[in-house]
Amino acid sequence: MHWIDPEHLPVIPGRVTRLLLSPRGEVDGFLLGDGLEVLMPPHVGAAVAAALTGSHDVTVGIRGVKLRAGNVVAAVAVDLPDGRRFADNGPDHPPSDQPSPNHRPPPQPAVERTPATTTGRIERLLHGGKGELRGVLLHGGEQVRFAAAETEPLAKGIHIGAPFAAAGERVMTTAGSVLVARAIGASADELRDLQPAKEKPGKLKPSPKPGPKADHQRDADAGRHAG
CATH class of the missing domain: 2.40.50 (OB fold (Dihydrolipoamide Acetyltransferase, E2P))
Known part of the structure; x- marks a missing residue:
């Protein structure tokens, strides 16, 4: 912004x-x-x-x-x-009011990743930039993140005070840790794998990039129509 x-x-x-x-x-x-x-x-x-x-x-x-x-x-x-x-001056400009001529975007944080599971009750919901559900904070401080579209079938069970369990990968940095969920549920025995968002009906597929492969496909299509 x-x-x-x-x-x-x-x-x-x-x-x-x-x-x-x-x-x-x-x-x-x-x-x-x-x-x-x-x-x-x-x-x-x-x-x-x-x-x-x-x-x-x-x-x-x-x-x-x-x-x-x-x-x-x-x-x-x-x-x-x-x-x-x-x-927020944009990703290519320093966020301080005292800009440095040698500014570079900050490097990716050094992280350690380990398989992990967690259970608890939801203290609050966490959101993305459009207000969509993107995670939860559990009592005790555990942060869990997931993609918004992946949780749509399970959203009714994700609310403050609800029991919650997740399995995935814990990402640890100097600023803290977050569990990136691959499966969630009300308990460890009820975990359901999160599915990537499906392509919306009617969405146009991108045109093939120019090149020999695209030219060959175009010639083949023309031949079918000619026949």
Whole structure:
């Protein structure tokens, strides 16, 4: 949302209580003490996480856009108490107000991946940039992430207070850990594999790329029509 001027957005103050991680282990948001879920692109999240190292329990000012679904804000800028601002200036530009001419997008975080399972009760739902369900936070602090379309058949059972189990891969970074679910259910005995989203009916397939193979296919099709 780097095309939005943060100076024309209201300030939402709040105390950061927990960093949120993407399935790749990137910081892509955080929770405030009042329950607000704040979303950020990873290039901003990396800068904010570095600034908050060792002091996550700090009050910040959020300038962002409220989503229709849930108590969620997509942040355009995050202001720290010391006056620093981390704004979404696009992935190819630094998120700080003091840009460096040698800026490069942050590297992918070093991660460790291990097979894992977890069970517990859902403390809150986690969302994507359009407000879609993209994960859960369990009592005890475990973060679980999944693709929105994969959970559509199981969505009725995913709500605050519900029992929840997941199996998949735990991604561990210096900022925390997240379990990327491959199967979910109400208990470890009721796990169901998550299925990738199906292609929508009527969706046009991309045209073949130019080249010998595409030319051969076009000639073959022409021959069939001629016959």
